[in-house]
Amino acid sequence: MPETRFPIPVRRRIPGSSSHLILLLISAALGGCSGGDFGRTRQDFRNDDMHSWIGGEATSSVGLPVSQFQLTDNERLLRDLAYPLIEPPHSRPAWRSVFGEYGAQPSPWRQAPAFDRTAYGRALIDEPHRSHASRYALVIDDVRDDITRFEPFFAAAVRVIDLDRKRNASLPHISELSPRERTDAVARMQENSLIVQWVQQCLERRISSYRWALERLVIAAPDNMAADADRLINELAAQTANPPVSAQPVIGHAVSVRG
Structure with a gap:
């Protein structure tokens, strides 16, 4: 053969x-x-002022003038810490987060269409995952990230708002204060206050979105991980309901006032 x-x-x-x-x-x-x-x-x-647009967006969206004063270190930090809290939470395809996304966000007073509390949960559920546990883990990670960011932001907000109170009290005593200087000072104080209110509104919206997403996960794929997620959402909600800052409301939903 x-x-x-x-x-x-x-x-x-x-x-x-x-x-x-x-x-x-x-x-x-x-x-x-x-x-x-x-x-x-x-x-x-x-760059040092990469988040400076936040203040201009906040004031211009409600028809207020934008201050021409340079940012102080505390004001710059306030904006840096605000951005991760006003950026939408991260229920998105993993390949997109690999490359990182950075973009200006519209303020709550300019957004259209209206806030959709279901968007986060629908993206979470519709995106393919290897298991339902990974969906729960993503919710838990997003809420825990917000809790971690809460204290640093509001600590900076306390400093900024306190210094703005002192700035406002000093205005009548400044010699030869020009109209332009007064306008810029008032505009910056309004800007700082609006940023705090912006973050407050975003936190309330995120909590609403997290709750909607968790409720859908519970009925679609019940798991004991739901208890951990619920506990963290309640912790974030309790913090958000009692922010440690007193910001004079400029427009829209006011920040809770504490002593």
Whole structure:
């Protein structure tokens, strides 16, 4: 019987220079994405005042003037800490979060259409997951992140609002105070107050979204993890209902006043 010979497949190797070129092209393409690598904001987006737009958006959205004063260190920190709380929570496809997303957000007084408390939960449920446990874990992580961010933001808000009270009290005693200086001072105080109210509203909306999402998870895929998620949501809700800051309401929903 004649010997049967099977053809041996020939593996074509990509020359080293070509493979290196491909890797370079892939690296360049990923580097060109707006969010940088592994969820970090790209370096060319980073600067000391990268969140200064928050104040201008808050005041302009309600028809108030924008202050021309430079930000103080405390005011800059307030805006930096506000951004993660006004950015929508992270129920989104994992491949998008890898590249990180950064973008200006409309204030609550400009948003249209109206807030949809179901959007977070629908994205969470509709996005494919390996198991229902990963959905619960995502809710738990998002709520825990908000709890972690709560104290630093409101600690900065306390300092800023307290200094604004002192600024306001000093205005009648400033010699030769120009109309422009007064306008900028008042505008900055309104701006700071609106930022605190903006975060407050976002926290209340997030809590509503988390509750809606958890309720749907419970009926779709009951799990003991629901108790942990519910406990964290209640903790965030309790903190949000009693913020440790007194901000003079400018417009819309006022921040709770505490002594």
